[in-house]
Amino acid sequence: MNSSSPQKTASYRELFRVALPLIITSASFTMLHFCDRMFLSWYSPIAIQAVVPAGILAFTLISFFMALCAIANSFVAQYYGAGEYRNCSRAVAQSLFMALLSMPLIWALIPVGIYLLMWSGHAPAVFEQEKIYLSILMLGGVSVPLTAAAGSFYGGRGETRVIMAAHLIGNSVNIALNWFLIFGYGPCPELGIRGAAIASLIAGFVAPAILLTLYFSKKNHAIYRPREMLRFDRPLFTRMIRFGLPSGIHMLLDIGSFSLFVLLLGRLGETAFLASNIVLSINMIAFMPSIGMGQAASVLVGQYMGRGDTHGAQSAAWRAARVAWGYTLITVTCFILFPESFIRVFARGDIVVSELFPTARLLLFLAAGWGLMEATNAVLSGALRGAGDTHFVMWFHTAIAWGFFALGEAVIVLVLKLNVFAAWGWAIAYFTILAGGWIWRMQSGRWKQIELIERPEESGSSTKPSTVEQAAGVPV
Numbered sequence: 001m002n003s004s005s006p007q008k009t010a011s012y013r014e015l016f017r018v019a020l021p022l023i024i025t026s027a028s029f030t031m032l033h034f035c036d037r038m039f040l041s042w043y044s045p046i047a048i049q050a051v052v053p054a055g056i057l058a059f060t061l062i063s064f065f066m067a068l069c070a071i072a073n074s075f076v077a078q079y080y081g082a083g084e085y086r087n088c089s090r091a092v093a094q095s096l097f098m099a100l101l102s103m104p105l106i107w108a109l110i111p112v113g114i115y116l117l118m119w120s121g122h123a124p125a126v127f128e129q130e131k132i133y134l135s136i137l138m139l140g141g142v143s144v145p146l147t148a149a150a151g152s153f154y155g156g157r158g159e160t161r162v163i164m165a166a167h168l169i170g171n172s173v174n175i176a177l178n179w180f181l182i183f184g185y186g187p188c189p190e191l192g193i194r195g196a197a198i199a200s201l202i203a204g205f206v207a208p209a210i211l212l213t214l215y216f217s218k219k220n221h222a223i224y225r226p227r228e229m230l231r232f233d234r235p236l237f238t239r240m241i242r243f244g245l246p247s248g249i250h251m252l253l254d255i256g257s258f259s260l261f262v263l264l265l266g267r268l269g270e271t272a273f274l275a276s277n278i279v280l281s282i283n284m285i286a287f288m289p290s291i292g293m294g295q296a297a298s299v300l301v302g303q304y305m306g307r308g309d310t311h312g313a314q315s316a317a318w319r320a321a322r323v324a325w326g327y328t329l330i331t332v333t334c335f336i337l338f339p340e341s342f343i344r345v346f347a348r349g350d351i352v353v354s355e356l357f358p359t360a361r362l363l364l365f366l367a368a369g370w371g372l373m374e375a376t377n378a379v380l381s382g383a384l385r386g387a388g389d390t391h392f393v394m395w396f397h398t399a400i401a402w403g404f405f406a407l408g409e410a411v412i413v414l415v416l417k418l419n420v421f422a423a424w425g426w427a428i429a430y431f432t433i434l435a436g437g438w439i440w441r442m443q444s445g446r447w448k449q450i451e452l453i454e455r456p457e458e459s460g461s462s463t464k465p466s467t468v469e470q471a472a473g474v475p476v
Contacts, residue, residue: 019296050129071244076156081306140201174203294382317383388452
């Protein structure tokens with residue numbers, strides 16, 4: 001990518017301006033899932049065994065559409081970096097159309113999810129709970145790609161505080177509904193895992209409703225013209241599909257491989273399965289903030305690439321990685337030093353503590369072992385997507401996820417019939433190989449040559465604001 005724009009180094013201040021709201025957003029999701037699973041572990045051991053595999057599988061089936069719609073983040077970031085403000089709304093509009101078109105397809109995948117749960121061979125009582133949870137989540141599944149589409153307008157421009165506020169409200173509603181609908185307080189019936197799913201369905205539409213209301217506001221319309229741009233634009237839609245499809249496939253196959261790992265754990269015995277689900281829930285504390293940092297890296301890299309500043313894009317990616325490594329190192333150290341403090345949050349009621357603790361403690365140590373690798377994967381893959389390097393991200397991640405991780409786990413569990421520690425050890429090797437691949441790709445610099453957005457000379461027209469609009473400034 002050639003540009004006459006001056007090159008500069010991204011600052012930590014700039015990084016945290018974008019990243020901190022996204023980290024807080026990720027932390028709110030961590031708290032949501034943590035409370036959801038904690039409440040269900042208090043409700044019954046069957047519910048906590050069911051919620052993790054069913055929840056991950058439901059997200060796996062929806063993730064393709066979410067990632068496809070989220071490509072608008074990269075387009076908005078680069079249009080914004082190039083000063084083409086109305087094109088930001090053009091990109092958001094196409095993403096909104098993608099989200100709405102995904103709704104019947106998500107519903108059609110419900111029988112597929114139920115079949116996969118049945119194939120997993122979990123205990124009949126667990127399967128019945130899994131089926132209920134997955135079906136209800138999928139009915140409201142369109143809220144996930146819709147949120148990705150609506151949030152891209154703010155995320156791509158680096159105005160992540162708006163996204164943070166919308167998700168904090170939505171996740172707070174979800175946690176409150178969980179408490180009332182799982183246990184049956186006040187006028188609410190006691191619904192157990194069904195109540196947790198209904199809470200997620202209702203609260204899932206809170207954030208997109210807020211984001212869309214703000215998006216179409218008069219303040220934004222003055223510069224970005226979102227209402228005027230709300231029309232199907234076939235060339236841009238096709239271009240976004242071309243770059244978004246690899247992201248969608250990558251997300252589906254990435255999460256799908258991990259979903260298979262979780263489903264296979266159910267074949268290793270009740271104690272191993274229960275301990276694994278608890279430790280995976282605890283591990284969100286270490287992992288989820290790195291997702292926010294990866295989103296921030298994607299936004300900043302996209303903006304720098306839009307300005308033609310590849311040096312700034314690269315410095316933003318590595319600074320984001322260093323921050324994620326620092327946080328993760330502190331968190332996993334706590335896992336190693338105080339494992340029982342984390343496990344006891346879930347180990348209540350009917351759970352057999354004497355059998356659970358030794359297994360869960362060692363699994364928590366193994367989770368600490370892959371923590372830094374997970375942080376690297378989240379941040380650097382996000383940075384590469386922000387640069388438009390979606391094809392490499394898809395092919396590399398898919399090859400390792402299925403050619404190494406999923407295949408190896410299937411052999412360990414189904415053929416060799418090894419224990420849960422062997423399965424988790426293989427996962428550490430998988431995350432390590434992935435991290436090495438992202439580091440190599442970033443250092444190669446090949447992503448710097450990718451042209452994600454059409455330039456004015458390519459499109460033949462410009463949608464930059466007028467001089468009067470520029471003088472008015474760009475509204476937040």
